[in-house]
Amino acid sequence: MQMKIRNPEDFWAGVMFVAFGALAVYISQDYPMGTAMRMGPGYFPTYLGVLMIVLGAIVSVISLKTEGPPIKPFAWKPMIMLSLSFVLFAWGIDHIGFIPALLGLIVLSAAAGQVFRWKEVVVLSVVLVAGAVGIFIYGIELPYPLFWWR
């Protein structure tokens, strides 16, 4: 018999908390516990992890007896595009320079939206890059190379 989860938001939230709590307890095993008087680095996180497991378990159990709305679907495309845009920027600023990295970020993140028009994105990129270079590189003098040739 398949059990139906009637309150998926709370159920999965509880599962998530239990998972995070268990992870915290597991990792904390590597740190000395110490005693209450002389606490080791493992003391506080271990108890927090246990508390989290308990709270998460209660949330999940209660969720079995309540009704709740279904979880809305995830927006995978924006999630991937926005993440990529940040990765490109973080990697690029050191390797290809501030301006190309920022351009990449703007184009990739714009592509995450529902409407993407090249003309608009070009104008937006020029305005934003000029503004950012003005404020951050010349204004508050952040020490980043503008291009890969410096």
Add this chain to the structure above:
Amino acid sequence: MDFSQLIPNLALGFATAVTPINMWYCFLGVLVGTLIGVLPGIGPVAAIAMLLPLTFNLDAVGAIIMLAGIYYGTQYGGSTTAILVNLPGESASVVTCMDGHAMAKIGRAGPALAIAAIGSFFAGTVGTILVALLGPPLAEIALKFGAPEYFSLMVMALIAAAVLAHGGLLKTMAMIVQGLLVGIVGTDVNSGMSRFTFGASGLADGLSFAMVAMGLFGFAEILSNLGDKADTANRDVLNKKISGLMPTWQDLKDSTGAILRGTAIGAFFGTLPGGGPTISAFSAYAVEKKLAKDPSRFGKGAIEGVAAPESANNAAVQCAFITTLTLGIPHGATMALLLGALTIQGIAPGPQVMTQRPDLFWGLIASMWIGNAMLVILNLPLVGLWVKLLKVPYRFLFPAIMAFMAIGVYSVNNLDLDVYMAILFGVLGYVFMKLKCEPAPLILAFVLGPLMEENLRRALLISRGDPTVFITRPISAAFLIATALLLIFMIVPSIRKKREEAVAESAVL
């Protein structure tokens, strides 16, 4: 209370605040704050985190004046869009939409905006006076706090945050524990051991506030906007010309009581750890509706429905500085950011700030009053400009926000790892949203985590491992009793039902 010092202190404050450079920072802060308040999809937390790097080169006074300006500026901006476009710029303005926009629809946008500004200014003034009056005595008490008191105070702040937050109490408490755990990442100060760093040397100093805040509040918010809503082109911007800004005498008479009550409610929730502008605005609106002779007017353009929440949220913003500045314990995500900015400037937050840096403390207070005055002068004539800004489609805004966030996160430590962590927290924040878990208490706990562990350790070291130290010391015991009362209130069914109703009501809005 010692009033004799008040005048010289305020004089010092105004002398600090009216220097051209600090006036400029104050102006910049309130202008940017209003802008952010007007633009939907970016709240004060993400905004301050984003703009934090801009303050690195300023002196401490200038930096804090500007950041505070951004904070209370957002409240003003948020109300402008709530009234004109029925679109709350940030969460504290949600209630203002109901009657504010109703007023705009019947051609009374002008008086609604004016009353919002007047109410906010009055509340801001009262808030500033309260900070000046209550700050010094509170700091004096706080100086006597030892480790057990601080620990209990933080427990109270976190539980209060859980009780006052939207969403289920248990989930919020789990989010708090989650935040405490996130705060542990980094090197343990006592043993020098790296905890939860997964071997990454870049995490040895712990997670920076900027990356967690921008991930949870900025990145996740954009994701949610892109995924769940159509491109926000269908904003029903009011095209009618706004005429007759001045409210009538009848308007003023109708709203006086609402402004006074709103201010009081806001001051109360603002001072309370865990409270904040949003809960203040909701409570103030509810009170007005209860007190009204004809509650059916509400939602159809009752001026009290604008005056009360607007006064309340601004009073709460000002009063939040009382506990934040005197105890060094932030009582909300935004305040945590401001304290973070102080720390970057090399100032350890706490009761000693007032005696060691009186120019900073009193300068900030004076600047808040000046900033509030600037907002009144600035906002009403600029309404047209803000409305135009609202017509900028979201597809132009979010790449700009992404760019600012990326630069902001990276510039804190010049580390690419920080940006990758921001992605992680962004995705996590998005999952939290999907599961209806409120991220604000998490971030508060994240900031308090290390402080809490440190004070717990110290308290138990002094007491030789005896946990009764928390209840045998009177101040500490008082905090814990207050915490227990809060929790009991939550569990008592009738009150719990009321809270759930209030939360449900705010969710519908």
